[in-house]
Amino acid sequence: MSEIKQTFNSSLGKKLIMALTGLFLCTFIIVHVAGNLFLFKNDDGYGFNVYANFLTHFPPIEVVAYLLYLAILVHALYGLILTIQNRRARPVSYAVQTKSPASWSSKNMGLLGSILFLFLVIHMGDFWYKYKFTDTVGYKEYRTNVLTNERIVSDFTPADPSFEHSSTTENDVEIVRVKDLHARVADSFSNVWYVLFYVLAMGAVSFHLLHGFQSAFQTLGWTHRKYSPVVKFIGTWLFAVIIPLGFALMPVVYFIQSLGR
Amino acid sequence: MNLTLKVWRQKDAKSTGKMVTYRAENISPDMSFLEMLDVVNESLTLKGDEPIHFDHDCREGICGMCSLYINGRPHGPKKAITTCQLHMRSFHDGETITIEPWRAGPFPVIKDLIVDRSSFDRIQQAGGFVSVNTGGVPDANIIPIPKVIADEAFNSATCIGCGACVAACKNASAMLFVSAKVSQLGMLPQGQPERWSRVQAMVAQMDAEGFGNCTNTGACEAECPKEITLTNISRMNNDFFSAKLFREEGVHENSGGGE
Numbered sequence: 210m211s212e213i214k215q216t217f218n219s220s221l222g223k224k225l226i227m228a229l230t231g232l233f234l235c236t237f238i239i240v241h242v243a244g245n246l247f248l249f250k251n252d253d254g255y256g257f258n259v260y261a262n263f264l265t266h267f268p269p270i271e272v273v274a275y276l277l278y279l280a281i282l283v284h285a286l287y288g289l290i291l292t293i294q295n296r297r298a299r300p301v302s303y304a305v306q307t308k309s310p311a312s313w314s315s316k317n318m319g320l321l322g323s324i325l326f327l328f329l330v331i332h333m334g335d336f337w338y339k340y341k342f343t344d345t346v347g348y349k350e351y352r353t354n355v356l357t358n359e360r361i362v363s364d365f366t367p368a369d370p371s372f373e374h375s376s377t378t379e380n381d382v383e384i385v386r387v388k389d390l391h392a393r394v395a396d397s398f399s400n401v402w403y404v405l406f407y408v409l410a411m412g413a414v415s416f417h418l419l420h421g422f423q424s425a426f427q428t429l430g431w432t433h434r435k436y437s438p439v440v441k442f443i444g445t446w447l448f449a450v451i452i453p454l455g456f457a458l459m460p461v462v463y464f465i466q467s468l469g470r
Numbered sequence: 471m472n473l474t475l476k477v478w479r480q481k482d483a484k485s486t487g488k489m490v491t492y493r494a495e496n497i498s499p500d501m502s503f504l505e506m507l508d509v510v511n512e513s514l515t516l517k518g519d520e521p522i523h524f525d526h527d528c529r530e531g532i533c534g535m536c537s538l539y540i541n542g543r544p545h546g547p548k549k550a551i552t553t554c555q556l557h558m559r560s561f562h563d564g565e566t567i568t569i570e571p572w573r574a575g576p577f578p579v580i581k582d583l584i585v586d587r588s589s590f591d592r593i594q595q596a597g598g599f600v601s602v603n604t605g606g607v608p609d610a611n612i613i614p615i616p617k618v619i620a621d622e623a624f625n626s627a628t629c630i631g632c633g634a635c636v637a638a639c640k641n642a643s644a645m646l647f648v649s650a651k652v653s654q655l656g657m658l659p660q661g662q663p664e665r666w667s668r669v670q671a672m673v674a675q676m677d678a679e680g681f682g683n684c685t686n687t688g689a690c691e692a693e694c695p696k697e698i699t700l701t702n703i704s705r706m707n708n709d710f711f712s713a714k715l716f717r718e719e720g721v722h723e724n725s726g727g728g729e
Contacts, residue, residue, distance in 0.1 A: 221707055298575050300575050302573065309542070311687035315686065316640060427686045427703065432701055
């Protein structure tokens with residue numbers, strides 16, 4: 210046991226933890242951005258609300274979700290521990306600022322990570338916490354005629370405060386009643402400061418992963434002349450461009466829509 | 471050429487140092503950086519001042535003794551050379567040059583620009599060797615080694631242990647040095663018997679010395695006078711995790727040298 214402890218307390222062991230939790234978070238945001246594409250569907254939030262309901266009521270996903278929160282905390286904590294150690298390794302700093310070439314993102318991972326942590330606190334406080342632990346999120350009722358695909362949407366107020374969701378059928382009409390997270394999203398994204406903060410945070414995601422994704426592979430020792438360029442390509446285009454852009458578009462599109470209302 | 475030098479002066483390891491400004495006059499552009507310092511020291515000696523102490527030995531870029539953090543870069547502004555190979559033509563007349571010692575906790579300043587790099591020696595002694603038992607002389611060509619492997623091992627072996635990687639790293643990490651020393655033996659057949667214990671022992675010593683942790687910025691690779699690559703760090707990580715997680719071999723006790 211002490212040998213395992215020693216492994217994970219070594220410099221490389223701590224880096225291994227950073228790399229593994231980081232890559233886990235990378236796989237998560239692929240799912241997160243893909244699922245949230247429901248926000249772009251013009252269906253009064255039906256798809257998005259049902260998806261949100263699924264995520265919070267399907268036990269295996271709930272288990273993974275708590276592993277995810279743990280990974281975020283461990284990643285942040287180890288990042289802090291390593292940063293403190295790294296500062297301590299140079300007690301007297303240079304008089305001249307370093308001119309050694311290194312990418313901006315690689316030198317500012319701590320700053321970018323701090324922005325992201327602040328973002329996560331606000332983001333989860335606004336959606337996850339309110340959705341799961343408060344009754345500030347309203348309900349919607351979707352009546353879909355399964356033959357004509359016509360859908361009638363109305364607000365719904367449950368009589369029982371412990372009501373969570375229901376899915377019933379009345380003749381050919383499917384009635385789905387779920388928490389209306391979509392309205393919460395639309396409300397938050399009508400605030401210009403909120404939108405700006407989200408866009409800034411997605412910029413931080415981009416730069417954090419531009420360095421972080423390929424850096425994790427380097428830390429794990431998975432470098433190869435043939436495959437490392439592929440890792441760099443994925444890290445740059447998928448994780449630093451497509452995903453942050455997809456996320457940033459959500460508040461921007463909702464803000465523009467809110468102007469029309 | 472006439473130059474203004476801002477040099478770190480520190481009486482000894484216990485004193486606090488400060489930057490002192492000197493004039494370097496009538497410097498030939500063909501002089502090496504260390505020869506320029508020799509000229510300045512000559513004038514300081516004539517004035518009865520203490521000359522600026524700096525490390526140097528071979529002055530041809532192979533011993534790893536010279537150091538100096540010049541204008542924010544270890545070994546100065548040029549790529550793939552040591553300070554002794556840097557010439558004054560790389561600077562312009564009237565320029566102000568700031569000269570500092572390597573800065574890292576495990577590299578304490580002894581005097582002026584000289585730092586104590588014996589932490590590197592201790593890392594090397596912890597496992598950076600191949601144990602050879604005495605016996606008959608084996609035939610040199612008895613162990614075939616593929617050329618690519620031999621070349622790569624030799625590239626790692628070109629590390630002169632100057633410490634520029636530590637000086638350049640924002641975290642004062644020694645991982646480029648340690649990984650080069652791990653790789654140069656770990657890739658060759660002769661290094662296999664101690665491959666898994668070596669990497670564990672050397673990383674443990676590196677941690678004990680108090681070096682920082684690598685964040686893969688690549689500043690070390692860019693500043694290394696011998697162009698040691700980050701691939702070495704990746705290779706070391708792979709060997710370390712392999713040794714720690716998948717092999718039933720601990721660090722051998724009393725592995726020669728060290729404490």
